Amino acid sequence: xxxxIDVESLNVYYGxxxxxxxxxxxIEPRSVTAFIGxxxxxxxxxxxxxxxxxxxxxxxxxxxxxxxxxxxxxxxGVDPVRVRSQVGMVxxxxxxxxxxxxRDNVLAGAKLNSRRMSRAAADELVESSLRGANxxxxxxxRLGKPxxxxxxxxxxxxxxxxxxxVKPDVILMDEPCSALDPISTLAxxxxxxxxxEEYTVVIVTHNMQQAARVSHKTAFFNIAxxxxxxxxxxxxxxQEIFNNPKDRATEDYVSGRFG
Amino acid sequence: MTxxxxxxxxxGEEPEDRPAAPGPSAGPAGSPKQDATFSxxxxxxxxxxxxxxxxxxxxxxxQAWPVVGAPADExxxxxxxxxxxxxxxxxxxxxxxxALVIATPIGVGVALYISHYAPRRLAKPVGYxxxxxxxxxxxxxxxxxxxxxxxxxxxxxxxxxxYLGFLPIFAGPASATGKxxxxxxxxxxxxxxPIITSMSREIFQQTPVLQQEAALGLGATRWEMVxxxxxxxxxxxxxSSVMLGLGRALGETMAxxxxxxxxxxxxxxxxxxxxxxxxxxxxxxxxxxxFRMNELIxxxxxxxxxxxxxxxxxxxxxxxxxxxxxANS
Numbered sequence: 060x061x062x063x064i065d066v067e068s069l070n071v072y073y074g075x076x077x078x079x080x081x082x083x084x085x086i087e088p089r090s091v092t093a094f095i096g097x098x099x100x101x102x103x104x105x106x107x108x109x110x111x112x113x114x115x116x117x118x119x120x121x122x123x124x125x126x127x128x129x130x131x132x133x134x135x136g137v138d139p140v141r142v143r144s145q146v147g148m149v150x151x152x153x154x155x156x157x158x159x160x161x162r163d164n165v166l167a168g169a170k171l172n173s174r175r176m177s178r179a180a181a182d183e184l185v186e187s188s189l190r191g192a193n194x195x196x197x198x199x200x201r202l203g204k205p206x207x208x209x210x211x212x213x214x215x216x217x218x219x220x221x222x223x224x225v226k227p228d229v230i231l232m233d234e235p236c237s238a239l240d241p242i243s244t245l246a247x248x249x250x251x252x253x254x255x256e257e258y259t260v261v262i263v264t265h266n267m268q269q270a271a272r273v274s275h276k277t278a279f280f281n282i283a284x285x286x287x288x289x290x291x292x293x294x295x296x297x298q299e300i301f302n303n304p305k306d307r308a309t310e311d312y313v314s315g316r317f318g
Numbered sequence: 319m320t321x322x323x324x325x326x327x328x329x330g331e332e333p334e335d336r337p338a339a340p341g342p343s344a345g346p347a348g349s350p351k352q353d354a355t356f357s358x359x360x361x362x363x364x365x366x367x368x369x370x371x372x373x374x375x376x377x378x379x380x381q382a383w384p385v386v387g388a389p390a391d392e393x394x395x396x397x398x399x400x401x402x403x404x405x406x407x408x409x410x411x412x413x414x415x416x417a418l419v420i421a422t423p424i425g426v427g428v429a430l431y432i433s434h435y436a437p438r439r440l441a442k443p444v445g446y447x448x449x450x451x452x453x454x455x456x457x458x459x460x461x462x463x464x465x466x467x468x469x470x471x472x473x474x475x476x477x478x479x480x481y482l483g484f485l486p487i488f489a490g491p492a493s494a495t496g497k498x499x500x501x502x503x504x505x506x507x508x509x510x511x512p513i514i515t516s517m518s519r520e521i522f523q524q525t526p527v528l529q530q531e532a533a534l535g536l537g538a539t540r541w542e543m544v545x546x547x548x549x550x551x552x553x554x555x556x557x558s559s560v561m562l563g564l565g566r567a568l569g570e571t572m573a574x575x576x577x578x579x580x581x582x583x584x585x586x587x588x589x590x591x592x593x594x595x596x597x598x599x600x601x602x603x604x605x606x607x608x609f610r611m612n613e614l615i616x617x618x619x620x621x622x623x624x625x626x627x628x629x630x631x632x633x634x635x636x637x638x639x640x641x642x643x644x645a646n647s
Contacts, residue, residue: 112535117438144537154528158550167546168536218532225536 061088061259062128062145062228064109069123070288071101071108073116079105080288082123084278091251091260093270093297096280097312101289102263105280106231109261110146111139127228144168147227151234153214155206155221162202164217165189168225184224192220193250212243219250223258230254232262236269248273267313271301279309375622382616384609392609402613403620405583409592410621413503413574414567416587420507422560425514432515433522434544445519452512460576463505468496468577475500475588489586497579500587502594505573510563517562521555522548554635561632565625571596595621 064086071079079101086092094102107113108121111132125132132142147168155164165185169176176184185202189195194216198209206217215235222230232251236244251273254260264270270277277300279293293300293309304310390398428448432441472494479490492498525548533543549556574597584591599614599621606614 110535112531115531115534140537140539143535148531148535150528150531150535152528154526154532156529156532156546156550167533168538171536171538171542221532221536 061257063088064229064259064261065124065126065129066109067124067126069105069108069121069125071104071113071121072119074118077288079108079280080290082291084291084294086259086261087276088259089255089257090276091255091262091274093274093277094261094263094280095265095267095270095277095312096289096292097282098265099285099289100280100282102278102280103233104289105291106233106261106263107148109229109231110143110148112143112148114139144171144225145227146229146231147222147225149215149218149222149230149232149235152238153211153218155209155214155217157205157207159206160203161198161206161209161217164206165220165224168221171225188220188224189217191223191254192216193246193253194220210243212239212246215239215243215247216250219247219254223254227258229259229261232260234263234265237265244269267301271297277301279304279306279312281308281312378615378619378622381612382619384612385616388609394610394613399613399616403595403617406593406595406598406617407620407624408583409499409580410568410594410596410624412587412592413499413506413594414564416500416503417506417510417567418560418564420504421511421514421563424507425511425559425563426518426556428511429515429518429522430544430548433519434540434548445516448512448515451508452516456509456570456572457576459505459509460573463501463573463577464497467505468501470496471501471504472496478588486585487587489589492588493579493590495579495590497577498588498590499578499584499592502574502578503587505577506567506570509570509573510566513563513566514556514559517559518552518556521552521559525551554638558632558635561628561635565628565632568625568628569596569621571600575600 064084066082066084066086069079069082070077082105094106096102104113109125109132113119113121121133123133127145131137132146155161156167159167162185165188166181169181169184186195186199189198194213197213198217206214209217215238219230219235236247239247248269251260251262255275262270262273274297276295277297278291279300280289281292282289293304293306295305300309301313304313310316385399388399390396393399393402395402428444432445432448436444472492475492475496475498476490478488479492482488483490529547529551530543533546534540538546571594574594578593578597579590580593580597580601581591582593595617599618602610602614
């Protein structure tokens, strides 16, 4: 299930603009890795290259390699659609499909590519995915109701349930709690700690306490100035990044002296 | 001193020191006179529209009035107003329906191509060309349909009559000139294509990016993404664009007049015959006088009512769509 991510000298471009320069990083399976850094430093952009979501923006391209257990995601003949079912993504704002019921939301990804499943198998997948997202008890009596009727935190966990229903190897989270209140945030953070038992989790966050709470390793990204590319400055166990960073910029950022 | 931000007056409380205009005002230092002048101008402009609309409705009703209660043999055809008008209404509805059947899938498809498939460099020119299509005068479409399209579809009609002639709508022998209601409908379909395309395109482009990314992030292909997010989001918008197209098709006069060699109601679409309300009026109006004139205007009133209902339905759906998208975006 869980796979290792190996990035080798990755450059990300939007057209001619170099957005992220020369990232080398190894992400262990069954772990939570946090990306932190100031806005515009390229951490979200880099995250999106890990499942080729950045290609949604016209003109976006990469140089370098992203290996998932040794298989290059940008290799010749690799279908981005398949990459995205292997590497799931949870977004900044909860985005359940508004016209679908809770049940259909969970099954949305699993039913793709014309896969058919029996009603019993579907029921089982809905339950296991919602349980996996700590949402089952809250919604089991209203699976037929629209997903947009849930609270923000529940919607975000529904999105996580939808992602794990596809049975990915890696789950990417792009500031998954930035639109949530503290209690919902806590529920999602608890869930992240559970998810790492089965998945490789990579999370972008602006909340440094969150990075400290949930992650094993932390990567600090920074940008030299507007128009300059973002870079990976330091990548180390989370304790080290927060308590004993090697780089001056990292220290300034995590101690709040940035800018 | 407290901020004198323009707030809504409490329920039942009279706003004393504010001009009647709603929304933020210029405040005490502004110029109430300017505001009053402009609001007066705006009011006058909107009243003119209402007056014109009411005038048209009044004209139609007054001029059509003699038709009510007139003896049946005074009508064209001699069998009363209903038997005069129903073939025309049927012809109008048939032509508009066929036009929709042709234009809807093409229009939606082109809109989707422009909004989600075409490379950017191509999307803009294609959209521009489609919009240009809307700028071509209908008489040009009519002339093209009558002189270019009609002769060229004759072999197709012959084929239809030969192999599908058992269906009443394709009963032979096919018209030798091609000037049939089917040809007119094709021309109408081309004419309403830009309406459906440009409106659908605009709505497709408004589909929340977050939703589309959610679908893609689950491993959806582009077509699956479109089916999961774009179509559900745009459904009501597509329907209202089709309704607007229908409104245009119902009222279109010149193209039908030039293309169709009209006649009494004929279930076969590939023979000459059939007529639409608008075209009937255009053809007969110049020579009409007296009661015949009242009769034609009554036909116009019927058309006015049909298009009014279609447009109101479209507005209704557009409004519902607005609420829907506001709640979920």
